[in-house]
Structures are given as structure tokens and as C-alpha cells.
Amino acid sequence: MAYKMIQVKTEGRVGVITLDRAEALNALCDTLTTELAEALAAFEANSDVGCVVLTGSKKAFAAGADIKELQSKDFVGLYTNDPFEKTWESVARFRKPIIAAVSGYALGGGCEIAMMCDFIIASETAKFGQPEINLGVMPGSGGTQRLPRAVGKAKAMDLCLTGRMMDAEEAERAGLVSRVVPVDDLMDVAMEAAESIAAKSLPIAMMTKEAINRSFEIGLTEGIRWERRVFQSQFTTEDQKEGMAAFAEKRAAHFKHK
Numbered sequence: 638m639a640y641k642m643i644q645v646k647t648e649g650r651v652g653v654i655t656l657d658r659a660e661a662l663n664a665l666c667d668t669l670t671t672e673l674a675e676a677l678a679a680f681e682a683n684s685d686v687g688c689v690v691l692t693g694s695k696k697a698f699a700a701g702a703d704i705k706e707l708q709s710k711d712f713v714g715l716y717t718n719d720p721f722e723k724t725w726e727s728v729a730r731f732r733k734p735i736i737a738a739v740s741g742y743a744l745g746g747g748c749e750i751a752m753m754c755d756f757i758i759a760s761e762t763a764k765f766g767q768p769e770i771n772l773g774v775m776p777g778s779g780g781t782q783r784l785p786r787a788v789g790k791a792k793a794m795d796l797c798l799t800g801r802m803m804d805a806e807e808a809e810r811a812g813l814v815s816r817v818v819p820v821d822d823l824m825d826v827a828m829e830a831a832e833s834i835a836a837k838s839l840p841i842a843m844m845t846k847e848a849i850n851r852s853f854e855i856g857l858t859e860g861i862r863w864e865r866r867v868f869q870s871q872f873t874t875e876d877q878k879e880g881m882a883a884f885a886e887k888r889a890a891h892f893k894h895k
């Protein structure tokens with residue numbers, strides 16, 4: 638499919654989506670967000686894709702929702718026809734593993750989309766922030782909920798109330814990003830991680846992701862009980878037999894249910 642504001646490709650079993658609206662630092666306008674949702678739906682349905690990398694340009698992952706589009710919205714319009722809901726849901730509910738590879742600005746909705754991904758690999762130039770307060774609003778797509786879960790209350794309050802940006806080093810220290818790498822290595826590192834994930838058993842990777850995400854929704858005792866049942870159920874899969882046989886036979890595992 639031809640897209641106007643994103644680029645989409647597959648490399649092996651990895652799907653790559655590149656936000657590509659350079660003139661507006663990948664601001665998340667209606668067209669871009671609709672295309673992003675469509676591309677994710679296609680990757681979800683494509684059994685040859687085992688992991689997705691979502692990235693932007695060197696200068697910007699995404700500088701937030703398109704302020705020029707948002708400016709004229711009113712409450713009833715947003716409430717009755719929220720233009721972002723479909724996109725956010727498509728990222729947050731994406732069932733296969735998805736990595737955000739972030740260089741440059743990840744602000745507002747850009748930071749929120751990165752946080753919806755399973756983990757963030759950042760380049761040394763990445764800058765994260767929730768500057769909505771400078772526009773007279775607060776984060777509206779998970780920033781007040783996912784950011785404190787990722788970095789704790791103090792830093793989330795600091796970022797959301799001052800609107801300041803945090804650099805990659807601070808983001809890694811705070812636990813928002815899993816790794817920081819030189820800008821020119823960002824895609825190589827993200828692709829290597831994605832290829833490694835895509836080579837595993839897809840259903841097991843999906844269950845692992847689901848279990849970790851569930852830890853944010855339910856209490857510890859219930860979470861551990863649920864984890865145990867899912868773990869036990871995995872012994873019905875051919876991939877468990879293959880993975881453990883391969884270890885015992887000192888060879889690489891070849892997972893069938895990719």
C-alpha cells in the first residue's frame with residue numbers, strides 16, 4: 638500500500654515503520670496517525686512478521702500531536718469523534734512485540750506513542766518530554782499514566798508540570814529507555830534486537846508481552862497466579878518441546894510457531 642507520511646518495509650521477519658513527515662518533525666496529524674494504524678493492522682495480520690520497529694528521523698521521532706490541527710478542536714468534537722483513539726489503541730493494543738527506536742524529539746503524543754511500545758531504544762540525541770502544559774492542556778494519550786509507571790512520580794510530575802525535556806542519558810537513568818546508543822547505530826541496534834525477538838516462538842513472545850503488560854493492571858498475587866497458569870499452558874506447545882530439546886542436544890532451536 639502507498640502511504641504519504643510513513644514508510645513501511647519488512648526485513649526478514651521484522652516490520653519497520655518510519656514516520657516520515659519531516660517538514661513538521663513528524664507531528665501526528667490525522668493522515669499520519671491513520672496510516673500508522675493501517676500499517677500496524679497489516680503487520681498484525683501478516684504471519685511472516687514476528688516483531689515491529691517503529692522509528693522516525695534523526696531529528697524527530699515525533700514532536701507530538703499536530704498542534705495546528707488540534708488548535709481548532711472543541712470538547713464535543715474531541716469527545717464524540719476522538720481522532721487519536723484509533724491510533725493509540727492500534728499501538729497500545731498491538732499484540733506482537735514492538736520496539737520504539739527514538740532519535741531526536743519524542744514530545745507529547747510522540748513520547749506517549751514511544752511509551753506504548755514494548756521498549757524504547759534511544760539514540761544519544763533523543764529528547765523526551767510532555768510539554769502539553771505549555772499549550773494550556775495536559776497529556777491526553779497516556780502521559781500522566783504511563784510516564785509515572787516508567788519513571789516514578791517525582792520525575793513524571795517534574796516533566797509534566799514544567800514541560801521540560803529530558804535527554805537520553807536522564808531517560809535511561811530514569812528507566813524510560815532500555816538502551817542508549819550512538820545515533821548512527823540506532824537502527825542497527827534496534828533491528829538486531831527485533832531480529833532476535835522475531836526468531837523466537839511468536840506465541841510465546843506474545844504471551845510474555847501480555848504477561849508483563851498485565852503486571853501493570855492487576856495485583857501481585859493474582860498476577861503471579863495468572864503467570865503460572867500461562868507458563869503451564871506453554872507446555873502444550875511444540876515450541877516448548879523444541880526449545881528444551883535443542884538445549885539438551887546442544888543445538889540452536891528452530892521454533893515452528895514463528
Ligand code: CO8
Binds near residue numbers: 660662702719745
Ligand atoms: N505540531 C505541528 N507542527 C509542529 C509540531 C507540532 N507538534 N512540532 C513542530 N512542528 C512544525 C513547526 O511548526 C515548524 O513548521 P514551519 O516550518 O511550517 O513553521 C516545523 O515543524 C519545524 O519546527 P520548529 O521550527 O519549531 O523546529 P525547532 O527545531 O526550532 O524546534 C521543537 C523543535 C522544540 C520540537 C518545536 O518544534 C516544538 O516545541 N514543537 C512542539 C512540541 C509540543 O508541544 N508537542 C506537544 C504537542 S500536544 C500533544 O502531543 C498532545 C497529544 C495528546 C492528544 C490527545 C488528543 C485527544
